[in-house]
Amino acid sequence: MFRSQALRFVVLGLAVAIVVPTTGWSQVKSTTAVRDYSSRNYLLHTDLPADEAQELLKRLETMLTIVSRYWNARSSRVIEMYVVKDLANWPPGSIDPQAMASIENRAGITLSTTQFVRDTRGNERITAAHSVVYAIADGGVPQHEAVHAFCHQSFGRTGPVWYAEGMAELGQYWRDKQSDVEIHDYVLEYLQQTDPKPLAEIVDPDQRTGDSWQNYAWRWALCHLLNYNPNYQPRFRPLGLSLLSGKGASFEQTYGDLAPEIAFEYRFFLEHLTNGYRCDLAAWDWKTKCVQLRKGASVQAKIDARKGWQPTRLRAQEGTTYSWTTTGTWKTSEAGELSANGNEQGEGKLVGILFDDYRLSDVFELGESGEWTATSEGDLHVRCRDDWGRLGDNTGTVTVRWTLAK
Template sequence: MRDRFLKNFFSLALCGGLATFPLTGCGPSSSSPGDSPQDSAGGGKTKTSVNDPAADKPLSIDSFGENPNLDRNDTAGGERFPRVEGMQPIAESPPMDGTEEPAAEQPPEWTAEELQELGIQKFESERLRLLADQVSENERGQYEALPSVLDAFFAWVEEEYPQFLDGAAGPAWQWTGYVMQEPALFRQADMLPEDIADLTHGKDQGRQFWIVEQPTDYYRRHLILHEATHCLMNERFHQWPVWYLEGMAELVACHHWNENGQASFAVTPGNEHTTGGFGRLALIRSETEAGRFQTLDDVMRLNFGNFYPHKTSYAWSWACCYFLSHHPLTAEPFHRLAGIRTNPEFDRTLEQILQQDRTRLNLDWAAFAGSLIPGFDFPRMLTTPPTGSESQGPWTLQVERSWQASPFQVKQGETFSVTASGQFSLASQPEPWTSEPWGISLDYSDGRPLGELQLAIVPEGNTPAHGKALTRTQPVGGKWQGKATDSGRLYFRINDRANNWANNAGEVKIEFQTGSAAAGSDAN
């Protein structure tokens, strides 16, 4: 077979050139990047073929991580179902008869000489065998490091998420991965299954994964780690919901790596990630600003029928898994969910986790997801709950954290006023700025002056209005009065970026009054 392939390979290369290696014949490839029925996890724009007319256009990287097309399996009737090795949609309730999924087809073996003739290079370690085409000399160092990154990742998973490795750990485990600039070449070499040959980002199957080459070194590693995680999670039967499958893969794939070989995983995304192609933060902010904020319940309602058509699904699922794995109420029990592979036990356990204090979790989720920025300070983003005091006297706001519950409550339609005073410092580097509740005009965040006092009315109870209240804020400054558009408790914060709270110092004194004062703007 190899001899026949190599003969056809060189015939096709002479006819059409390697850069546009066709699936059949000498004409252009019939695959379309716009249709990706088996695609998974994507994130970046792919490099164009050297014979593609679009190759002469400047490469834009503004929308890395935004997953423009993520359908796994379009059908004529409009329904979409996953093709994930070792699992089925939860709704189908497959029988639990104890049988194992059939072993995945083993990747073909090629000698070093044959791979060289194909223009494919191999990079290998204990845990990864990686095959890639068109690796330039400038990129070689990055590719040579990838196997060691996967070795470190496997060791990290053994320590942090041993549940994913149940039955898979040991010296025999090894991924086979493919990084493809020309997927048609891998298809002709029987390295890329026909049913996933049109992928535009990544796909896993058994212990193999395939990704289309990405424009940045970071996102290449990220996508490899994402698909490698799927291989581990799908090694044994499970009924995990899709938001958990994809959210956890995104969570652990967010990583730091340096050329000294040091790697860390499941990190908080910073500037290196967003410039490298991780677009989840910007997507969530833009969706929130457009009025399409998703509550925790909204995210957990994502399923195999509605997840993949929408480019925001990965972003919200990552945020959900990050939030639950870091929140002090949920971090430990959410981590244990990785060991629960069947329903209804998974859903029942998750509900128990959320019911510890669902009202607080929904409010903290809004404070978190509504303020995402690279390098965010998660603990300081969470709300400060009410103290129990209902005093109407002056109340003090701390400026080194986000939303804080005041003792003040209002009724819908009631006129109330807020007066604020005090000085505080912002942004200690390179030197602190002194601000008052009106904020400063030297810098702005979300279109408002840095340091400006803001309020939100948070209704009582676990309602949709409660869960989204902190995404609708009212500028206060030094003084404001108006009518309450809802009944609830007043929360306050100064306007600042979520990665800067720790650099602030000081407090604001807030006085509150109700009565028949002339109405100003409505409090939203």
């Protein structure tokens, strides 16, 4: 959550009276004193034990390295954070009253101020931005809030709610050079068990910050998909930078021409969501064209065991029977090479699905070779059957060739 105040022509820091812990505090029974810790980019006030405080600073620094690289920006000043383990350890008045409700709800808030100047033409320019983070020491809350503080202090803005909160959620899970889904179990279960929230609702400009963790989960899902799926990734970072610099870009303008594709992949992502899911490997191939087969003709495609559904180049006609053959082997785990028949558990088997007008048929089994009659029309896609959360360790390719059955 974030709250931003625009201050015109005046510099105003937040009036926070932090009571510096004195020796007197350490004598209070069974409480941990609030202490200050600092690192390159942070000033941390916390009642966490020293080792946990240092550990948190280390995680926050790592995250900052990743977000700085991502947005190609630096935090213009140290990020000041109040991280609360137990409110009872904090002297009265040490927490900003505006932040109290968030801390009591075991959440977090970033209080930000922005200073503008107006030039002779009346245009406003941000000249300074300052954020102070208040966060409970649970889960990824401090990291989430630190992303807001970083954006605010670097750009003077955090973007519209869907972007600000989606990216802050992404930030709390960010691990260097890893793109698989790795989210809290309760968030995962909620997203797995709930009908997808329509995209238009997620990016609605009337969305409010701090509304509910459920809404945060949808914002995370959208940002994760756009950030890791190569079909949408190239436009996502420029969109974000434009939102952060107040240049008036929008989700609709940026992705409007890809709306059906994004809606399809968003539904698909949520339907198969699991920890370990890789948007880069599961991305839909929108470029390869599928064609109807004439007598004597064939189509062929190399199918990668690591990827999700891949086009065979065959546009199947309802009621038509086709034959297929395969060459090559693949692996779905350390255990040996498998043909397209897979193993006894059905893992590694070649399976198919029909895509037509952004809708998918049920999955059907294929295998090494045989004949198959299409029950409806559609582009035939196939893959090496494996858990969607464990495609990353697969290796090998199988070439699949299709002809009309004699």
